[in-house]
Amino acid sequence: MSTKFFTMTSVFALTASMATAQDMAFNRIASFETATNNADYMAESSAEIIAATADGMTLVYTDSPMGVIGMIDITTPSEPQPAGTVALNGEPTSVSVVGNVAIVGVNTSESYTAPSGNVVSINLADGTITDSCDLGGQPDSVAIAKDGSFAVIAIENERDEDLGDGRTGQMPAGYLSMVELTSEGQLDCDTTRAIEMTGLAEIDGHDPEPEFVDVNSLGETVVTMQENNHLAIVAANGSIVNHFSAGSVTLENIDEDEEGALNFTATQENVVREPDAVKWIDDEHFATANEGDMDGGSRGWTIWNKDGTVVYESGTDFEVALIQMGHYPEERSGNKGVEPESIEFNTFNGTPMVFVGAERSSAVGVYDVSDLATPVLMQVLPSGIGPEGYVTLPERNLLVSANEVDLIDDGGVRAHVMMYEYGAGTAQYPTLTSAGADELIGWGAISGMVAGENGMVYAVNDSFYRAQPSIFTIDTTQTPAAIVDVTRVTREGGFAAQKLDLEGIALDGEGGFFLASEGRTDRLIPHAIYHVDASGEIQDEIPFPAELLAVERRFGSEGITKIGDTLWIAIQRNWADDDGNDVKLVSYNLETEEWGAVTYPTEDPETGWVGLSEITVHGDYVYLIERDNQIGSNAVLKQITRVSLDQMHPAPLGGDLPMVEKEIVRDLIPDLAAYNGYIVDKVEGLAIFEDGTAFVSTDNDGVDDSSGETFFWSVALGE
Numbered sequence: 001m002s003t004k005f006f007t008m009t010s011v012f013a014l015t016a017s018m019a020t021a022q023d024m025a026f027n028r029i030a031s032f033e034t035a036t037n038n039a040d041y042m043a044e045s046s047a048e049i050i051a052a053t054a055d056g057m058t059l060v061y062t063d064s065p066m067g068v069i070g071m072i073d074i075t076t077p078s079e080p081q082p083a084g085t086v087a088l089n090g091e092p093t094s095v096s097v098v099g100n101v102a103i104v105g106v107n108t109s110e111s112y113t114a115p116s117g118n119v120v121s122i123n124l125a126d127g128t129i130t131d132s133c134d135l136g137g138q139p140d141s142v143a144i145a146k147d148g149s150f151a152v153i154a155i156e157n158e159r160d161e162d163l164g165d166g167r168t169g170q171m172p173a174g175y176l177s178m179v180e181l182t183s184e185g186q187l188d189c190d191t192t193r194a195i196e197m198t199g200l201a202e203i204d205g206h207d208p209e210p211e212f213v214d215v216n217s218l219g220e221t222v223v224t225m226q227e228n229n230h231l232a233i234v235a236a237n238g239s240i241v242n243h244f245s246a247g248s249v250t251l252e253n254i255d256e257d258e259e260g261a262l263n264f265t266a267t268q269e270n271v272v273r274e275p276d277a278v279k280w281i282d283d284e285h286f287a288t289a290n291e292g293d294m295d296g297g298s299r300g301w302t303i304w305n306k307d308g309t310v311v312y313e314s315g316t317d318f319e320v321a322l323i324q325m326g327h328y329p330e331e332r333s334g335n336k337g338v339e340p341e342s343i344e345f346n347t348f349n350g351t352p353m354v355f356v357g358a359e360r361s362s363a364v365g366v367y368d369v370s371d372l373a374t375p376v377l378m379q380v381l382p383s384g385i386g387p388e389g390y391v392t393l394p395e396r397n398l399l400v401s402a403n404e405v406d407l408i409d410d411g412g413v414r415a416h417v418m419m420y421e422y423g424a425g426t427a428q429y430p431t432l433t434s435a436g437a438d439e440l441i442g443w444g445a446i447s448g449m450v451a452g453e454n455g456m457v458y459a460v461n462d463s464f465y466r467a468q469p470s471i472f473t474i475d476t477t478q479t480p481a482a483i484v485d486v487t488r489v490t491r492e493g494g495f496a497a498q499k500l501d502l503e504g505i506a507l508d509g510e511g512g513f514f515l516a517s518e519g520r521t522d523r524l525i526p527h528a529i530y531h532v533d534a535s536g537e538i539q540d541e542i543p544f545p546a547e548l549l550a551v552e553r554r555f556g557s558e559g560i561t562k563i564g565d566t567l568w569i570a571i572q573r574n575w576a577d578d579d580g581n582d583v584k585l586v587s588y589n590l591e592t593e594e595w596g597a598v599t600y601p602t603e604d605p606e607t608g609w610v611g612l613s614e615i616t617v618h619g620d621y622v623y624l625i626e627r628d629n630q631i632g633s634n635a636v637l638k639q640i641t642r643v644s645l646d647q648m649h650p651a652p653l654g655g656d657l658p659m660v661e662k663e664i665v666r667d668l669i670p671d672l673a674a675y676n677g678y679i680v681d682k683v684e685g686l687a688i689f690e691d692g693t694a695f696v697s698t699d700n701d702g703v704d705d706s707s708g709e710t711f712f713w714s715v716a717l718g719e
Contacts, residue, residue, distance in 0.1 A: 024349060025427040026366060026381055026399055028676040032080040032417040033633060034063060035406070037070045042408065046415045049141075049389040050402035051097040053124060056393045058083060060102050060124065061402050061417060062092035069095055069104055069122065077398055077419050086127045088120065094142040096151065100124045101185035103151045105139030106132075112160040112170065119153055119179060121187045133189035135177050141212040145219055148185060150236070152221045153177040154210035155194070159227070167294060168204035168227045173197075176210055176223060176234060195238045201228035202245060216280040222306070226293050229272045233306050244308035246273040246288070249298045251316055253440070255333040261468035261496070262330055262442030264323070272296035277343040279354075285311060285372055287354050289340040297336030301343060301356045303372050311372050318356060318365050321380055324435040326444045326700060327361040327708040330465070336360075344399075345369075346392035348422050353378075355399065357387040362707040364390065364401060379427050382677065382709045384416035397422040405705075411608075412705055413632040413678050428675065432474070432697070432712040434483040441486050443472055444702045446710060448504035448516065448559050448614060449685035449695065457481075457687045457695055460489075460515060463501035463525070464702035471505065471513065471536060474712075476695055481712050487536040489515070497538055499525045503684075504560035504569065504614070512539070516560035516569050519544070519552070527556045529567060529588065542588065545595045547653035551576035558684075559615035561622060563645070565591045570600075570615035570624060577654075580604070583612055584657070585622075585643075587650040596650025599657045602626055603637055610637060618688040620645050623665065623717065625696075631681040638668040638683045640696070640717065665717050668696065675711060685712075692717060 034045045043066065050061040059072040063085065069092055071083035090108035097103070102122040109115040115138035121131045137155035144151050157174040164170060175198075180191035197208040204227070211226040219236030224246075232243035248270045256266040274296045275288035285305055290298040300314035319338045322328055329338065342357030342364075354375065356365040362383045367375040384403025391400045399420040406415040434441035445464040449457050455477040461470050469489040475482045491497045504516030511534040519527030527544040544552075555573035562568075571584045578584065581604050584597045602610045605628050614625040621642040628637040647660040672679050685697035697712045 023424065024422060025425055026379055026420045026422050027425070027428045028381065028418055029078045029421045030080050030419040031384070031677050032072055032419075033678070034061070034070060034415045034417060035408070037072070037082040037085055038066055044406050044408055046404045046406050047388070047402035047417045048404045049094045050391045050400060050417065051095050051102070052391050052393055052400070053097055054099050056396050056398070058124060059391070059400060059417065060095055060097055061389070062095050062104070064091050064093070065406070067091060069102060071124065072417060074398075074419065077396065077421065080417070080419060084127065086122055086129070090117065093140050096142045096144045097124070098144050098148045098181065098185040101130070103142055103144060103187070105142045105153055107138050109138045112158065115157045115172065117155075119151065119177070119187065121185070131187040131189060133179055133187050133192050135192070136194065137172070137174065137177075139177070140210065143213045143215050143221065144181070145215045145236070146217045148181055149219070150178055150180045151187070152213050152215060153179075154213045154223060156209050156211060158209060168207045168209060170207065173207045174209045176213070176221070178238060193238065195234060197223070197225065197232065200232055200240070200243045201225055201230035203228045203230070212277045214279050214286065216283045218283050220283075220306070222278050222280060222286050224275045224278045224288060226274050226276050226291070229274050229296070231275070231278075231288070231304070242306060242308065246275050246290075247310070248272045248296065249300070249313060249315060251299060254299070254316060254319070254337065255328070255330065255442070258331055258334045260330070260464070260466035262323070262328065262465065264440050264442065271298050273298045273302065275302070276341050279343045279345045281345050281352065281354070281369065281372065287343050287345065289343040289356055291339050291341040291359065292336040297339060299337040299340070301340050301354075303369070303375070312375055317377070318358070320440065321365065321377055321435070322358060322361045322363055323440060323442045324433050325363070325380055325430045326432065326710045327358070327363050327380075327703055328442055328444070329360040329703045329708075330444075331702070331704055332360045342387055342390055344390040344392055346394050348394045348397065355390055355392070357383065357390060357401065359386055359388070361703060362387060362403070380430070381420060382429050382707055384418055384678070385413065385705070385707050407705060410705065416678060418677065429709070430480050432481045432483065432710050436482055437484055441472075441483055443470075443483055443486070444700055444708070444710070446472070446697050447502060447684045447699055449687040449697060450505045450507055450513075450616065451687040451689045451695075452507065455689075458505055458513065459685055459697065460502035460505045462503055462699065464704065467496055467498070469497050469500045469502050476714070481695075489530075489532060489536045489538065491538040494537070500530070501525055503558045506560045506562045506567065508562070514560055514562060514567055516557035518556040518558060518572070520554060521552070522554070527552065529560065529569070545653065547595065548586065555611060558611070558613050559624070561615050561617045563617050563622070563648070565589055568615055568622065568648070570612040572613065573609060573611040581610060582659075585615065585648070585660070595653050597653055597657050598648060598650055599659045600624070600643070601659060601662060605637070607634060613682070613684045614686040616686050616688055617645075618692070622648060623686060623688060624662075625683055625686050627681070627683050629681055632678040635669065635679040635681060638672065638679075639664055640666040640668065640686065640715070666715055671696070671713060671715065672711065675709070677707065677709065680709065680711070688717070
């Protein structure tokens, strides 16, 4: 079963839905940091699989690092509150809820060759474990029959990926386990039985690894065997109703190299789907998220008839939509791209919808599946980092995502559960997209910006895309703002310029640009200014002078602006000759080729560091972005400041520099908080038009240890 597929249908539908304001849309209304539910806030925490109580007032999620299930009170969904945890005797793998009872799979395995685990029932009213059934193997997914009569558990008995080239064929084999539930939702352990899955798949049929399960109203379980690239339908009595290969697809116009550039030119033939999550749409059809594992991952999702017929195959449509929103994870190009891992289905306001979560892109696609053969992509919503599970509460118009990545050990953002509400109005996200451009434009890591004419802003990407430095043309007259063109920065006859870390851009007044590159001498990236023409070809390189390089530190140029014949560069952090936490604003006169500087006083941080991210001139002032490097609940300072031009009189480098006085113009944290996610750290771009209209943007780090969210919005700067 092979499908060759590449169209732009869903992407065009998404563009159209943004252009013509939807009557209804999902928007994020709150985020919950899972660490706030734990006694030890600094310990690693996570939210993976998530469910809700029958009344829809309490969320229940698995927290594998903590060995607990966590609970969140969403009586007021815009203000989720910690509701405590329940400790387990192992690693929780999945949770499902019947009434007010949670059914949880718990992995207690000592090794891959001696897997073990239990399924436990928990009274959510008081947090007590009411029963535990031995499963004889390592559980993964758990699902409950629609009538609450039984639970089914995928016993994966996962392989050791460090042995045998990570292939299947490692014993013992996995299977399904079924256990009946009482009318009160309690486990009846005496009814526990195993359903063998061996001998079904063409790929290592002797070693099935059941991954994900779901049950329809007929009591039929659909099970994915991801590594075996196989699907099976199992009746309530344990008999195999049907089974079939998940097949393969041919992918065209994809990026398959991790070279620090976005080039969508490759073709991969016969890529096996290797589905992960699965969800019934009705009693005859289900959908899979084709994440992949050993041999494939088709970067999309599929709707199936339970007879094995493919009703719909997304191909690369979903991935293309994520590319256009700046959510493409370039560091996964050589593997599985955006990695659709999660899938959910429900009906909102009469519209049947499938929700497809992309683990590596940290986003969820919302599809109208009124016609199963031609789903329409309605929205793409931003998630936390690494979405793992979703739950829908249509009676409350809520969608909830559980995001597993906790970056506490790296000083990054914590794991979050995020709430979205379906209601009247337009989509708040994305704020920047390349949908509708004449070509497929991949983008990310937006840093410096400058305003042009007719509502156009020019922005550069930083060294995350080391092999593809670029200048993006952004039309701010559209909503969302639209990347309509891209100019590659080149040298020596059109070759991509190397050794650049572009952090600032200014107009040269003749159709070209001055670009500021933040140097890293440990990586042989020079501190320099580059003059490029309208085609992006470097015409001149202006290296930093010896007086500056003698006191350099890693954090260099973070913005550039042109005032008359003088270029001004904002240095991000203090260098060796700066006092305290102060930084330099460095000048270079294009006519005299003289260098100079003034000193800018940054705030003194309590945690981390504070520095500059941008500089731009408007009227009688230069405006700057000053920010800390903190993220999430630790972020305290993201602001726009300004310095009057009459203070911008540079002194020669190497001596005493005049100290300028700054004025705080706008606190940006309320702006960032309005998106109802966590506060991002990198506010990096500021562009101001002649009439005073200003735009601010954030850097999404190329979706690497980031949710991939880029916020691009207009602000009022006052007089």
